[in-house]
Amino acid sequence: MSQSSPDVQFRFQAIEAATNRQPRKFDLPKDDLGRSLAVSDYFGQFTFGVKEIKSVIPRADFERFLELTNNGQQLEKDIADKIAKAVRNWAMEMGITHFCHWFQPMTGLTAEKHDAFISFNDEGAAIEKFSGAQLIQSEPDASSFPSGGMRTTFEARGYTAWDPSSPMFLVTTTNGRTLCIPSVFVSYTGHALDEKTPLLRSVEALSTQAIALLHQLGDTNVKRVTATLGAEQEYFLIDRAYFNQRPDLVLTGRTLLGARPSKGQELEDHYFGAIPSRVSAFMQEVEFELYRLGVPAKTRHNEVAPAQFELAPIFEEANVSIDHNHLTMEVMKKVAERHNFALLLHEKPFAGINGSGKHNNWAMATDAGENLLEPGATPHQNLRFLVVLTAILKGVLKHNALLRASIASSGNDHRLGANEAPPAIMSVFLGEQLSMILNKIKSGEAIENAERAMIHLGVSKIPVVARDNTDRNRTSPFAFTGNKFEFRAVGSSASCSFPMSCLNAAVAEAMEEMAAALEQRVKGGADREKAALELVRETVIATEAIRFEGNGYGQEWLSEAERRGLAHLRNTPEALAAFQYPSTKALFLKQNVLSEAELQSRHHVNVERYIKKVDIEIDTMRTLVDTYVIPAASLYLRDMAEAVSKVAKITGAEKGPMEGSVKKAAEIFKELFDKRATMESAFQNAGSAGGEEARAKVLAEKVLPAMLNLRDVCDRLENVVGNGYWPLPKYREMLFCY
Ligand code: ADP
Numbered sequence: 001m002s003q004s005s006p007d008v009q010f011r012f013q014a015i016e017a018a019t020n021r022q023p024r025k026f027d028l029p030k031d032d033l034g035r036s037l038a039v040s041d042y043f044g045q046f047t048f049g050v051k052e053i054k055s056v057i058p059r060a061d062f063e064r065f066l067e068l069t070n071n072g073q074q075l076e077k078d079i080a081d082k083i084a085k086a087v088r089n090w091a092m093e094m095g096i097t098h099f100c101h102w103f104q105p106m107t108g109l110t111a112e113k114h115d116a117f118i119s120f121n122d123e124g125a126a127i128e129k130f131s132g133a134q135l136i137q138s139e140p141d142a143s144s145f146p147s148g149g150m151r152t153t154f155e156a157r158g159y160t161a162w163d164p165s166s167p168m169f170l171v172t173t174t175n176g177r178t179l180c181i182p183s184v185f186v187s188y189t190g191h192a193l194d195e196k197t198p199l200l201r202s203v204e205a206l207s208t209q210a211i212a213l214l215h216q217l218g219d220t221n222v223k224r225v226t227a228t229l230g231a232e233q234e235y236f237l238i239d240r241a242y243f244n245q246r247p248d249l250v251l252t253g254r255t256l257l258g259a260r261p262s263k264g265q266e267l268e269d270h271y272f273g274a275i276p277s278r279v280s281a282f283m284q285e286v287e288f289e290l291y292r293l294g295v296p297a298k299t300r301h302n303e304v305a306p307a308q309f310e311l312a313p314i315f316e317e318a319n320v321s322i323d324h325n326h327l328t329m330e331v332m333k334k335v336a337e338r339h340n341f342a343l344l345l346h347e348k349p350f351a352g353i354n355g356s357g358k359h360n361n362w363a364m365a366t367d368a369g370e371n372l373l374e375p376g377a378t379p380h381q382n383l384r385f386l387v388v389l390t391a392i393l394k395g396v397l398k399h400n401a402l403l404r405a406s407i408a409s410s411g412n413d414h415r416l417g418a419n420e421a422p423p424a425i426m427s428v429f430l431g432e433q434l435s436m437i438l439n440k441i442k443s444g445e446a447i448e449n450a451e452r453a454m455i456h457l458g459v460s461k462i463p464v465v466a467r468d469n470t471d472r473n474r475t476s477p478f479a480f481t482g483n484k485f486e487f488r489a490v491g492s493s494a495s496c497s498f499p500m501s502c503l504n505a506a507v508a509e510a511m512e513e514m515a516a517a518l519e520q521r522v523k524g525g526a527d528r529e530k531a532a533l534e535l536v537r538e539t540v541i542a543t544e545a546i547r548f549e550g551n552g553y554g555q556e557w558l559s560e561a562e563r564r565g566l567a568h569l570r571n572t573p574e575a576l577a578a579f580q581y582p583s584t585k586a587l588f589l590k591q592n593v594l595s596e597a598e599l600q601s602r603h604h605v606n607v608e609r610y611i612k613k614v615d616i617e618i619d620t621m622r623t624l625v626d627t628y629v630i631p632a633a634s635l636y637l638r639d640m641a642e643a644v645s646k647v648a649k650i651t652g653a654e655k656g657p658m659e660g661s662v663k664k665a666a667e668i669f670k671e672l673f674d675k676r677a678t679m680e681s682a683f684q685n686a687g688s689a690g691g692e693e694a695r696a697k698v699l700a701e702k703v704l705p706a707m708l709n710l711r712d713v714c715d716r717l718e719n720v721v722g723n724g725y726w727p728l729p730k731y732r733e734m735l736f737c738y
């Protein structure tokens, strides 16, 4: 084998390593007789939540605890101390030495700062100590977390505060265990510096407005409404040996170049196929770890693209579900390492095949456990269902640009609108049955008697029919799937917090408005149910623009959506402008989800993040081109040219066709330098664009396309340069050889 460049041997070593690996064996815990334990035996074993708190403190204290925490009030010191003591006892039994407040800064990731339990008593002896104050609050040095200008460095301190609604959990690393306390992260002035704070506020807003609306409908016994969420997590797994040889994957999470293999996903033979044994060993270990952490992982399967998979949990209350999704991503990453895999959570790690999303299945449940998106058995329940449904249509229509913005990121830009994921336009898919019912309501049929209308409209049949899976539209960003909505446009690496906060807030606002309208009509003497049905009818008519049952991938939809006045925000900088709409500010302020300063800071952080990510990509692209592609192609061209000359000399033949192939490679090589220069000058221009937003716009509109053109040349070169010269693991190897 020719090894003109020493780098190439690493690629071949990676292929060898990857193809020789065996599935990692790991033993599930056994009972005394050597039988594997049932999952229910260890589910939640590593958690300490409300249930555990209840079992360790006096009943009156527990009731007080619930009362205070449900109202977002500070716990009294003595109750906090009692809980902390119980937590410490549990922690010591579990071999935990450290604790940390675990929080979600605006980086999209989680953060933690560990403290030891160790302390000294009055006699100077070492003891384990954990007070209520330590449980409730902590002060990480927060100056390096993004704050979007809300916290200048001289007042750098922020503090974290325990979120009792999400269970504490323990994390095991090679040499020890740490207790993690789910927390919010706020500045000393009370501004949210994290993802969790606005989420909790949005859940509160949704609860308040949903209750008000339900009360108007006569359902006065509802005391609490929670948002429920089940986040399906898509991901790629490739062998670590390949990953380590790809600077682009290491630094940016996606491949910036790489020729498409002759076979991608067109045969669709991967989807739901047999899970490769190395991967299934990985999945089993992930699930085991998640179960101990109380994360209800439920489904696993292959996804559409080669080397792509999915894990879906059972839904939970949104706040807990989001914490659990963060944990899932972290656990998957760690376990992947043990299995010599690299976990790729990026939205588009490989061009030309599907990217990854995180489908957010979302609904609302009452304290009695009723799903508000579940059409019920009685005409009244179905009327309630229709009111809630139309409130959602109303909220999503009004804030469609904001919802688009809530899922915007440099990674997701490569996925949205790429014929595999929902387009960069929000619309709602309801399915044939529901659409038919709404259309009947719209036409005003049978509106006279609400109860009879419900029967007449066939609404009582919704549960059976709507859940039929055949009636699905995978091209919709927001689809009704029988008893919940699926917000499919969320990116695979993203925190679900902000998309869920926006959705909750938008729907809360719509509910508030509908409750007010209903109240007024009932006060004016209207029959409650009849007024509600009329309101449904008006809302159906007013929200028609957001409903789309057709093919979201089709070109026609783009012009149709524009005609309807829906926002088509093609990239992140465009989308982020929606943060500044007056309707957005009013929404967040009124629903008490984000103050104006908090919204500004979020906008700022997002623009900055976008710029940083693209900057890193450009720099990595330079490295790849200058230190991998150009040297490889040079060596190949040199050898080829020399061979052609020599052969011509020896045989006395015309160089003709032989020279043709060298010439072809040489021309692509030359083009490489042109496109490299074009990218560079576009990048320089971005640098001189005034202000961050202008710079982000130039990056999106000029620099990234220039980078794509450069990539195209690299990929054509890859296809002509001798296999033994190419140092970067190829798509066909990363995706198919493991
Ligand atoms: P589907 O057939 O629509 O894919 P699944 O039952 O497989 O439905 O559910 C997909 C995801 O939706 C799972 O994570 C599931 O827990 C979640 N889910 C189901 N019901 C609800 C609900 N009421 N609220 C939120 N998520 C839900």
Ligand code: MG
Pocket: 232, 310, 359
């Ligand atoms: Mg899926």
